Amino acid sequence: MGILVDTENLARWKDTDPQKMLGTQARKRNLMGAFAVRKSFLPVPCVLLVDDIYTTGNTIDAAARILKKCGVEKVYFLTISIGQGY
Numbered sequence: 001m002g003i004l005v006d007t008e009n010l011a012r013w014k015d016t017d018p019q020k021m022l023g024t025q026a027r028k029r030n031l032m033g034a035f036a037v038r039k040s041f042l043p044v045p046c047v048l049l050v051d052d053i054y055t056t057g058n059t060i061d062a063a064a065r066i067l068k069k070c071g072v073e074k075v076y077f078l079t080i081s082i083g084q085g086y
Contacts, residue, residue, distance in 0.1 A: 009041040010063060018077060024056045031062040043071030055083030 014034045019027050049063055054077075064075040 008026050009027065009038050010067065011036060011038075017042075019051065019055070024058070025056040027056050031058050035063050035066045037066060041070055043067075043073075045072070045073050046074045046076070048076045053081050053083055054079035062072050 002079045003014055012034050013036045017036050019030065047067055049060060049067075051059060054060065060077045060079075064077070067075050
């Protein structure tokens, strides 16, 4: 399909507690500063983040926030499933 995949430049560099045991606000706090991009990262206009499960959206929000801070204009996401109760 000609879609570039980058698995190297965005990374969770801070160990965090497992999200599944936390409430909405605790999940948000847990992920503050958890993601970073490499210094060699060159921003592109549009990124599609792929994650296995969407529960509160805090993981996607934290990853998107750092990408946008580093120059990405639009961040979209795709998840495989949605968490129960949300």
